[in-house]
Amino acid sequence: MLHYAVVKALRYHRFGPAAEVLRWEDAPDPRPRRGEIRVRVHAAGVNPKDVLTRKGKLGPLVRGFPQRSGQDLAGVVDAVGPRVKSLRVGEPVFGMIGGMGSGAVAELAVIRADHAALAPRSASMVEAAAVPLAGMTALQALRDHLRLGPGDTLALNGASGGVGVFAIQIAKILGARVVAVCSARNEDFVRELGADEVLPYDEAPLVERDRRFDAVFDTFGTAPFAKARRVIAPGGRYVTAIPRPDSLARGLASRVVPGLEAHLVLVQSRTRDLTLLGQWIDDGKLRCVVDRVWPADQAAQAHEHVETRRARGKVVLEIPGA
C-alpha cells in the first residue's frame, strides 16, 4: 500500500457557519483497517446530515476536532485492508460511510467494504456520488418500512429533494401510484420523474388535504404522524425520515392507533442495497438527479445551497484534480 504524507480533505476545527469553518486543507493519509478499503475519491455527495453535523446539531454524537466532512462518495479503490475479498484495487466504487462516520470529501477516504459496491457502469462519478445516502433512505423506507407494492397509492412529502427524487422513481419501480407533494414550481420536474399526481404544498399542505392514502412518506418534516394520520387510509402505513423525539417514539403508534403503522427510517449502509440501486441505474429504471456541482474547495457554497432546503435533487462536490 502506498503511503502519502498528506492529502487534501474537507475539515472543520469548530462547529459553525459553512463559510467560516469549512477548510479544504492538508490532512493525514487515511489507512484502511480490517474490512475497509481506501478510495481515491472523484466526487462526494452533500446531504442535510453533513450540514447538521458541521453546525454541531448532532450533539455528543460528534466529538473532537478537526472533523472530516461527508458520507457519500464515488471513486476508485486505491488500497484494501486485511480480509477484504469483495473489492479490488482499481475498481470503481460508490458508497456511504455509515453511522456517524465521515471523511468522504477528500482526495482519499476510508470506508468499510460492506458499505460500498461497484459503481453503476452507466453513471458518471458525480452521478454515482449522488446516490448512496438518499437512494438507500428512499429504498429502505419504501421497500422495508412501507412494504410498498402494486395497488398502493403513496403520498410523498418533499418529493423534489434529495431523498424525494429517488423515492418517486423507486415507488414507481415497486408498482405504486405516486402523489408528490412539493412546491408548485417543481410540478413539471416531479411529473417527469414519474409522479402520477402533484399536490403543491403552497396551495395546501398534505396534512390538510381531504384525501386518504395507503402509504405516506414524509421526507421533509411537515407531515409528522400526529398530523398525517388523518390522511392515511384504514390499514395504511406511515414512515418519516426525520428523527425527532416524537418520531423516535412513533414505533409505538401502531399499538396506540389500531390499524395504522408508523415507522422512522434510519438509513443503513449496505452493499446489497447499493448494488440494487446501481442495477436499476444501469437498466435505465433509475435516474440520478444532480441539482448542482461545486469543486470541493468551494464546499461552503454547496453547504449553503443545501441549507436553503430548496435543492432539486442532489448536490455534489468534485474533488479537484481527480
Ligand SMILES: NC(=O)c1ccc[n+]([C@@H]2O[C@H](COP(=O)([O-])OP(=O)(O)OC[C@H]3O[C@@H](n4cnc5c(N)ncnc54)[C@H](OP(=O)(O)O)[C@@H]3O)[C@@H](O)[C@H]2O)c1
Ligand atoms: N433518517 C434518515 O436516515 C435520513 C436519511 C436521509 C435524509 N434524512 C433527512 O430527511 C430530510 C430530507 O433530506 P433531503 O436530502 O431530501 O433534503 P433536501 O434535498 O434538502 O430537501 C429539499 C426539498 O425539500 C422541499 N421542501 C421545502 N419545503 C417544503 C415543504 N414545506 N413541504 C414539502 N417539501 C418541502 C423542497 O422542495 P421545493 O423546492 O419544491 O419547496 C426541496 O426540493 C432531511 O431533514 C434529512 O436530514 C434522514
